[in-house]
Each structure stands twice: as structure tokens, then as C-alpha cells.
Amino acid sequence: MSERIDPELRGSWTFAIRRYLARQLPLEHLLPERQPAFVRSWTYVFGAITLAALTWVVVSGAVCAFFGPQWWHVSPQGRFFNSLHFWSTQVFFVFMVLHLWAQFFGAGWRDGRALTWVTGVLLFVLSIGTAFTGYLSQENFDSQWIGVNAKDAMNSVGIGAFFNVLNFGQMYGLHVLLLPGALLLFVVVHILLVRMRGVVRPLSERSER
Amino acid sequence: MRGSRRSVDQAAYYAGVRMVPYDLVKELVLALAGTAILVLVLAAVLSSPDVPPVTIQSWAQADPTGFERTAVQELQGQSTSAQYGPPYNHATGSVQSFGFIQPQEWAGVHLPVDPARDFVLQPLQTASAGNPQLASALARYRAASPGQRSSWLDAYAHALDKATVRNGQVVVPPGSYGPMAEMLSNLLTIARSGALDGQLRSSTRFYQTDFTRPLLFLGDGDYFAGLAQEQHLLGSQWGVMNETGSYPGQTWLWLYTMWYQIPPYNASSSADLLVILSMGVLTVALALVPFIPGLRDIPRWIPVHRLIWRGSDR
Amino acid sequence: MDTPATYFHWGFILISVPNGALILGMIALFVTALLAPFPGHRRHHGSEEAPTDE
Numbered sequence: 295m296s297e298r299i300d301p302e303l304r305g306s307w308t309f310a311i312r313r314y315l316a317r318q319l320p321l322e323h324l325l326p327e328r329q330p331a332f333v334r335s336w337t338y339v340f341g342a343i344t345l346a347a348l349t350w351v352v353v354s355g356a357v358c359a360f361f362g363p364q365w366w367h368v369s370p371q372g373r374f375f376n377s378l379h380f381w382s383t384q385v386f387f388v389f390m391v392l393h394l395w396a397q398f399f400g401a402g403w404r405d406g407r408a409l410t411w412v413t414g415v416l417l418f419v420l421s422i423g424t425a426f427t428g429y430l431s432q433e434n435f436d437s438q439w440i441g442v443n444a445k446d447a448m449n450s451v452g453i454g455a456f457f458n459v460l461n462f463g464q465m466y467g468l469h470v471l472l473l474p475g476a477l478l479l480f481v482v483v484h485i486l487l488v489r490m491r492g493v494v495r496p497l498s499e500r501s502e503r
Numbered sequence: 504m505r506g507s508r509r510s511v512d513q514a515a516y517y518a519g520v521r522m523v524p525y526d527l528v529k530e531l532v533l534a535l536a537g538t539a540i541l542v543l544v545l546a547a548v549l550s551s552p553d554v555p556p557v558t559i560q561s562w563a564q565a566d567p568t569g570f571e572r573t574a575v576q577e578l579q580g581q582s583t584s585a586q587y588g589p590p591y592n593h594a595t596g597s598v599q600s601f602g603f604i605q606p607q608e609w610a611g612v613h614l615p616v617d618p619a620r621d622f623v624l625q626p627l628q629t630a631s632a633g634n635p636q637l638a639s640a641l642a643r644y645r646a647a648s649p650g651q652r653s654s655w656l657d658a659y660a661h662a663l664d665k666a667t668v669r670n671g672q673v674v675v676p677p678g679s680y681g682p683m684a685e686m687l688s689n690l691l692t693i694a695r696s697g698a699l700d701g702q703l704r705s706s707t708r709f710y711q712t713d714f715t716r717p718l719l720f721l722g723d724g725d726y727f728a729g730l731a732q733e734q735h736l737l738g739s740q741w742g743v744m745n746e747t748g749s750y751p752g753q754t755w756l757w758l759y760t761m762w763y764q765i766p767p768y769n770a771s772s773s774a775d776l777l778v779i780l781s782m783g784v785l786t787v788a789l790a791l792v793p794f795i796p797g798l799r800d801i802p803r804w805i806p807v808h809r810l811i812w813r814g815s816d817r
Numbered sequence: 818m819d820t821p822a823t824y825f826h827w828g829f830i831l832i833s834v835p836n837g838a839l840i841l842g843m844i845a846l847f848v849t850a851l852l853a854p855f856p857g858h859r860r861h862h863g864s865e866e867a868p869t870d871e
Binding site: 334335336337339340384388391392395396 | 839842843846847849850851853855
């Protein structure tokens with residue numbers, strides 16, 4: 295480090311963290327008003343659409359969680375919000391997978407962006423787990439059948455008693471709190487990593503990985 | 504050089520690249536508006552799948568003979584649940600393993616389920632209060648030797664093949680079933696009334712959210728699987744990615760469910776374990792693509808990137 | 818929408834119309850995103866984007 299540090303602040307954790315953030319993530323990186331000119335493909339918008347769909351998943355899910363499981367089966371308003379939750383989830387997955395395809399074919403992990411890719415795959419896996427517990431929490435024939443079949447898969451790897459897919463209370467808690475919490479945390483990490491490093495340069499122009 | 508300093512320093516990284524105005528926030532707001540309209544229209548026009556759950560009651564009403572046959576299998580110890588193994592009991596019927604990898608055995612029994620007692624005898628015991636005929640039938644069953652019980656059960660199981668249904672009750676030709684006809688017709692009665700659903704759920708607690716026992720019982724019968732087959736939900740029908748009705752399912756699980764359709768998975772009694780192990784390896788490989796030579800070079804060989812960045816590298 | 822879907826069967830592949838439509842739609846969207854011109858700024862066929870830091 296060539297930069298001079300006030301000797302009194304050596305060893306200050308607060309200062310170290312602030313200096314790190316200021317260097318890694320200045321506001322102009324967090325909310326840049328310009329992008330490289332090569333950013334001119336519709337494939338770049340898949341990530342933003344995924345994030346938008348996730349927003350509606352969370353909003354519709356929060357409304358369903360507020361009114362509780364009976365509501366989304368018996369009242370027309372509940373059915374409608376259940377439908378919003380279902381379709382926003384479908385849209386979320388569609389665009390997440392399109393985003394994955396675009397990042398794969400553009401080798402978006404190059405030039406120090408491997409961790410961004412890894413957190414993206416982790417988000418995909420977390421989303422599958424969150425959706426799975428959601429399907430188990432519907433309280434309809436689909437949930438029953440998925441539960442009865444998935445129990446064999448969970449039991450086969452020895453986790454069936456600790457992650458009991460036939461236990462609605464456990465699946466519902468995971469679905470509305472713990473898994474979305476983890477998902478949103480890693481969404482933040484993923485987006486911060488993207489903003490810290492900026493978009494990757496085109497694949498054909500350099501030989502470096 | 505791949506130092507972290509360089510990747511952090513965006514100015515250096517984009518040296519020589521023209522920077523043009525690009526409104527990320529506007530993009531996100533437009534995406535929010537667009538997806539809102541899309542999901543509002545889809546929800547309003549297409550609604551969502553919600554096939555009502557099966558209950559023990561609806562099963563007993565729709566298929567009384569099948570219900571009694573499953574109850575007999577529970578008493579015989581021949582149902583899927585009775586022969587399952589960990590985590591429900593110490594049997595081995597559904598234990599999966601791959602060579603020395605036996606996580607199901609290793610995990611042990613942590614959700615004890617005794618199907619004969621939990622699904623049949625205990626509910627009948629409760630129902631026998633105020634029903635002396637049922638109480639004496641149960642007493643006779645309990646006092647009988649294991650050999651005697653199984654001969655009654657076998658005889659009744661055979662009789663069910665010739666059974667007819669009259670007014671919702673199963674009628675079997677006369678035979679030496681001991682107390683079986685009395686016990687099973689009572690079980691059918693409380694099942695048809697909906698009382699058995701409540702008994703299987705509540706156990707000794709007031710509040711409850713655990714449906715392990717009624718779902719295991721439902722899963723032992725053919726009625727439940729028959730409904731699933733009509734909706735293409737069986738594992739052998741790519742059922743993991745299918746949905747009831749005409750809705751899209753969990754299409755993102757296409758690869759997971761594909762393995763169940765092809766050898767060696769589709770012929771294995773440990774298919775679940777093999778598929779999960781395979782998908783685990785593939786998922787780790789996907790996460791580590793940036794580090795795996797060959798895999799990380801695929802985008803170089805398939806020139807989709809020339810379309811993404813067309814015009815930018817001339 | 819609550820009537821069971823039609824399914825297509827080719828060899829070991831069994832797929833419902835809604836799932837098939839969704840997957841084809843995704844592929845169509847991806848191809849469209851690759852080919853459709855991106856709005857906003859015009860293309861400059863100059864040398865300003867050529868890498869100079871190699």
C-alpha cells in the first residue's frame with residue numbers, strides 16, 4: 295500500500311472496513327451512470343428481469359404469508375395472490391436460467407469474476423430449494439404427492455428425519471423465512487460482486503481466462 | 504496477471520473502452536413494471552393449480568375395498584411403510600445404498616412409525632369406547648397368537664378380491680376371518696366419517712403441523728398413486744417436473760427427473776440415492792466451471808458470444 | 818387449465834404441452850435477445866473499443 299494511513303488508526307477494524315468498502319465499492323461503481331459500449335445486447339437485461347420477478351415473488355409471498363394457508367385456497371383474493379406467487383416464480387426461474395445461459399456463453403466468470411459465478415450457481419440451488427419447500431407448502435394434492443415421493447429421496451441420503459418433507463410446519467418455516475432469507479442475502483452479495491468488478495469484457499478480445 | 508487489484512480497478516480494466524450512458528435504475532424499474540403486468544395478466548387469466556388434497560376420508564369413500572386392503576397390509580406388516588426401514592423403522596424394504604455408501608442406514612431411526620399400531624389398532628382402540636362389539640373384536644385379535652392372526656389376515660385379504668361394495672361398506676363372502684371383518688368395517692366407518700384423518704394427525708398434541716403418518720398411510724394405498732398417474736406425476740413419467748392440470752411444473756428439475764427415465768437409474772432400487780449423488784457432482788461441477796479446464800473453454804468454442812458482443816470486437 | 822395436460826411421448830421423453838411450450842419459449846427468448854438490436858446508443862464502427870491494454 296502506497297497510501298498513507300494515520301498511525302493512530304492502524305489496527306482500527308472500523309477504519310479498515312470503511313477503507314476496504316470505499317476502495318472496492320465506491321458509489322460510482324454501485325450505481326454507475328455509464329457502461330462500456332459493448333454492453334448493448336438484450337442478454338444483459340435477463341439479470342434485471344430476474345431480480346424484478348423475484349421482487350414480485352417476495353411481495354406476493356408476503357401477502358400470502360400474512361393471511362395464512364387457508365386464505366389462498368378459499369377466498370378469491372387469496373387464490374389470486376397464490377396465482378401471482380405461482381406465475382412470478384415461473385417468470386423468475388425462466389429469466390434466471392436465461393441469465394445463466396447468457397453468462398455461460400459469454401464466460402462471465404473471466405478476469406476475477408469466478409466468485410460471482412459461484413454465488414450465481416448457489417442462488418440457483420437456493421432458489422430450487424425455496425421453490426421445492428414452497429410446492430410442499432401449498433397444501434394441495436400436488437404437495438401431498440411431492441412430499442410422499444420426495445421423502446424417499448431425502449431418506450436415501452439420510453436427511454429424511456431432519457428435513458421431513460411430510461412435516462408442513464417445518465417446510466413452511468423454511469419456505470417463508472430461512473430459505474428466502476439466505477436467498478436474498480446471496481442476491482445482495484451477487485449484485486455487489488457484479489457492481490464491484492463491472493461487466494466482463496467481450497470474450498473474443500483477450501486470451502486471458 | 505490476475506491480481507485482485509486489477510479486477511477491482513475498473514478504470515484500468517476498461518482502459519480503451521468507450522463508456523456510454525446506461526441507466527441501470529431505469530432498466531430495473533421498467534423490468535419491475537413489465538414483470539408486474541406479465542404476472543398480473545397470467546394470474547388473472549390462467550389462475551394457478553390447486554387440486555384439493557386427498558384425505559383418508561375421500562380415499563375410503565372412493566375406494567373402500569382398496570382402503571381395507573391397505574389396512575390389512577399394515578396389519579400383516581406387508582405395506583411399503585411397514586417394510587420401509589430408516590428413518591421410520593428397522594425394516595429394510597426401502598433402504599437405498601451405493602456400494603459402501605449407505606447414508607439411510609447410517610442415519611438410523613428417528614421418526615418411529617409402527618403402521619399396524621399407528622394406522623389401524625390405535626384408532627380402532629379409540630373408536631371402541633362405547634362400541635362393545637368392536638372392543639371384543641379387538642380383544643380377540645390382541646389375545647390371538649401371531650400364527651392365528653396371520654391366518655385370519657390372509658383369509659380376509661383373499662376374501663377382499665371377491666368383495667363387493669354395498670352402501671359404502673365392503674361385503675366379503677363368509678369365511679374364517681376371526682375378528683377381521685368387524686375390525687375393518689369399523690375402521691372403514693371411521694375413515695368414511697373423516698374421524699380417522701383427525702386421529703392420524705393429532706396423536707397426543709393439540710396443535711400440529713406434521714402430516715407424516717396420514718401421508719405414509721395414503722402412500723401405501725393404490726388410490727393415491729392412481730390419481731398421481733392420471734396427472735403424469737409418477738417418477739417414471741418425468742413427474743418431478745410436471746404439474747397438475749395444464750400448468751407448467753418445475754421445469755428447472757428436468758435434468759434431475761431425466762435420470763429416473765434411463766439406465767442404470769431406472770432399473771435400480773437405489774435410484775434416488777444414485778440420482779442425488781449424480782446431481783450433486785454435476786451441481787458442484789457447474790459451480791466450479793470457472794476453474795475446470797475444458798468446461799470453462801466451451802463458450803470459446805461455441806461462438807454465441809459473437810452475437811452477444813457483435814460489432815464490439817472489430 | 819385444471820383439465821390434465823396433453824403429453825408428448827418420444828422414446829424415453831415424456832413432456833407436457835405447457836412444459837414444452839415454456840422451454841421452447843425460453844429458447845425463443847434467448848435467440849431473440851441475441852439477435853434483436855439493442856436500443857439506446859448507436860453503434861460506432863470506430864476504433865474506440867479496440868483493446869489497447871494488452
